[in-house]
Amino acid sequence: MKQTDFQYINLEYLETVTDGDPEMKKEILGLVIDEIRNDMPRLSVLHASGDWDTLHNITHKFKSTLAFVGNELLTDTNREVEQISKVREKTESVPQLLQVINELQPRVEYELDLAYNSL
Amino acid sequence: MDCNQATSDLLQVDKDQLLQSENIHHYLTPLERTNEFLLKLRYQRSVRDFEIEVKRKDGEIRSCLISANLQKEDNFEGYSAIIRDITERKQTEQLIKARDIADQSAQLREQFIASISHEMRTPMNAILGMSNLLDNTSLDGEQKELVSSIKQSSEVLLGIVNDILEIATIQNGKITFENEPFNLHEVLYNLVNVMQYKAREKNLEFKLDIEKGIPQEILGDKLRLNQIMFNLVGNAIKFTDEGKVCIKVEKLTDFEGGIHLRFQVEDTGIGIPPEKIDAVFESFTRIRQKDRVFEGTGLGLSIAKSLVEQQGGKIGAQSEVGKGSRFYFDLIFETREESDDKGQEEDKTILRQAKTHKILLVEDHKMNQLVAKKTLTKKWENVEVSIAENGEEAIQILENERFDLILMDVQMPVMDGYQATSHIRHKMSAELAEIPILAMTAHAHLSKDGNFKKYGMDDFVLKPFQPEELFTKIAEYLNK
Numbered sequence: 001m002k003q004t005d006f007q008y009i010n011l012e013y014l015e016t017v018t019d020g021d022p023e024m025k026k027e028i029l030g031l032v033i034d035e036i037r038n039d040m041p042r043l044s045v046l047h048a049s050g051d052w053d054t055l056h057n058i059t060h061k062f063k064s065t066l067a068f069v070g071n072e073l074l075t076d077t078n079r080e081v082e083q084i085s086k087v088r089e090k091t092e093s094v095p096q097l098l099q100v101i102n103e104l105q106p107r108v109e110y111e112l113d114l115a116y117n118s119l
Numbered sequence: 120m121d122c123n124q125a126t127s128d129l130l131q132v133d134k135d136q137l138l139q140s141e142n143i144h145h146y147l148t149p150l151e152r153t154n155e156f157l158l159k160l161r162y163q164r165s166v167r168d169f170e171i172e173v174k175r176k177d178g179e180i181r182s183c184l185i186s187a188n189l190q191k192e193d194n195f196e197g198y199s200a201i202i203r204d205i206t207e208r209k210q211t212e213q214l215i216k217a218r219d220i221a222d223q224s225a226q227l228r229e230q231f232i233a234s235i236s237h238e239m240r241t242p243m244n245a246i247l248g249m250s251n252l253l254d255n256t257s258l259d260g261e262q263k264e265l266v267s268s269i270k271q272s273s274e275v276l277l278g279i280v281n282d283i284l285e286i287a288t289i290q291n292g293k294i295t296f297e298n299e300p301f302n303l304h305e306v307l308y309n310l311v312n313v314m315q316y317k318a319r320e321k322n323l324e325f326k327l328d329i330e331k332g333i334p335q336e337i338l339g340d341k342l343r344l345n346q347i348m349f350n351l352v353g354n355a356i357k358f359t360d361e362g363k364v365c366i367k368v369e370k371l372t373d374f375e376g377g378i379h380l381r382f383q384v385e386d387t388g389i390g391i392p393p394e395k396i397d398a399v400f401e402s403f404t405r406i407r408q409k410d411r412v413f414e415g416t417g418l419g420l421s422i423a424k425s426l427v428e429q430q431g432g433k434i435g436a437q438s439e440v441g442k443g444s445r446f447y448f449d450l451i452f453e454t455r456e457e458s459d460d461k462g463q464e465e466d467k468t469i470l471r472q473a474k475t476h477k478i479l480l481v482e483d484h485k486m487n488q489l490v491a492k493k494t495l496t497k498k499w500e501n502v503e504v505s506i507a508e509n510g511e512e513a514i515q516i517l518e519n520e521r522f523d524l525i526l527m528d529v530q531m532p533v534m535d536g537y538q539a540t541s542h543i544r545h546k547m548s549a550e551l552a553e554i555p556i557l558a559m560t561a562h563a564h565l566s567k568d569g570n571f572k573k574y575g576m577d578d579f580v581l582k583p584f585q586p587e588e589l590f591t592k593i594a595e596y597l598n599k
Contacts, residue, residue: 017494017586024493031486060530061484063561067583 010070324363338453362387510539
């Protein structure tokens with residue numbers, strides 16, 4: 001598939017890191033999809049339960065993962081949640097930020113699946 | 120009848136004796152040809168360049184051309200003729216014909232070999248490719264071994280087919296040489312990186328020595344140089360069971376716009392007997408040792424020789440049985456002025472030492488583990504990456520194993536990167552405390568104002584990392 005087939009993801013970084021190796025691309029994409037599918041929905045739960053440490057840990061890990069997704073809005077929003085959960089200031093904006101993440105997640109996941117299956 | 124001295128010389132019969140003979144035709148042979156000539160002359164009255172053989176007195180047969188005109192006057196009927204000895208011309212023609220036939224058959228043979236080899240390569244590649252795919256499926260131990268045997272045998276067979284194809288191409292005169300700029304040092308380091316696995320399997324010392332002052336970038340045929348070197352180094356490793364294999368590149372002379380280089384591959388292997396040293400460059404020559412047979416086609420050195428000589432160079436060898444061999448070749452390369460040359464810039468990601476570099480990656484994030492490990496081992500074949508899930512595990516591993524560099528994540532469970540680095544620097548042996556530690560972190564603050572140094576780290580790479588930046592920093596520390 002070509003980059004123009006996607007609206008929500010950009011696989012340029014994946015291409016750079018793997019040097020175009022399809023096997024490696026598939027392996028990394030598989031892990032990215034698993035992480036987004038399993039850990040992203042946990043962000044709202046952790047926020048609701050006030051577990052800022054785990055929220056910070058997961059969003060921190062996502063910084064590397066989201067580089068492969070290549071969605072700027074998702075990357076920036078995640079970074080904001082990571083910062084807030086670290087310093088625990090301006091926490092009132094977190095629900096709104098998590099809403100952005102939750103809305104983007106299925107779209108990103110769908111396109112990642114498409115990319116994965118095309119490899 | 121009358122004749123000149125030349126006729127007498129041709130027949131090797133004294134002229135007087137010849138003039139007395141009743142029938143000169145018995146010197147012509149065979150009889151059927153003689154009769155044909157006389158009949159033609161009778162009916163056509165004139166014959167031009169009729170090919171016939173002359174039997175000399177001593178029995179030697181000479182090829183001749185005879186031209187004759189019938190003479191009829193009153194009661195006289197005879198002919199005047201000129202006979203020319205064309206034996207030498209005939210022999211030359213026959214030689215040319217024989218050579219042409221030989222050339223044609225050689226060409227046909229080479230074309231046949233080339234076609235067959237080419238046709239064999241496609242299915243061989245398919246067998247190799249499918250074996251690799253099969254190897255990546257879930258197989259039990261025995262199945263894995265069987266697939267591995269298929270792969271190894273296919274690789275050997277593909278090597279043989281490639282050698283045959285190459286020699287056929289060279290002999291067909293179809294080989295052409297590039298004259299493009301390339302990084303000589305990079306080519307040699309890559310060669311060492313690839314070949315060191317074979318050397319390591321036999322516990323051989325493997326060294327590369329490039330004389331100081333030899334330019335990085337030269338113009339020539341990089342692929343062919345690689346091919347020659349692979350042949351020589353591959354042989355050196357193959358025929359050496361203990362000791363070392365050394366590659367040496369030195370400058371013979373340099374001149375404006377060019378450099379004359381000598382490439383040497385020296386080993387401490389089985390050596391070659393003096394009576395066989397000249398034959399090693401001939402096709403299908405294989406060195407045997409008692410009851411041992413070395414795999415190969417015996418084409419490698421013949422290919423190398425052709426590739427060197429067709430580029431105007433020379434190749435040679437010196438050897439002593441039981442002590443080792445030294446193969447060398449000299450080639451001239453064009454050079455460029457360094458000032459106007461962008462390509463001269465050194466590739467900072469080259470690992471200069473022909474050894475395995477061991478890296479400990481301390482990282483708890485599975486995806487980062489995979490990405491870093493795959494990226495590094497894909498970039499450098501001589502890099503081994505071990506993984507520790509956290510700082511504590513890293514310390515345990517370091518107590519039992521030597522590493523050349525540590526890539527340290529910062530935020531980890533159990534023991535984070537700051538604590539682990541501090542422990543390594545202050546509580547471990549002096550040798551371990553000096554291992555370069557590169558922080559690999561998404562914590563941007565670490566990069567500010569040299570903060571990483573406060574924590575005892577030598578340098579840092581921010582995550583998500585850019586491969587070139589990571590390679591450059593790692594190479595910088597591994598080359599120190």
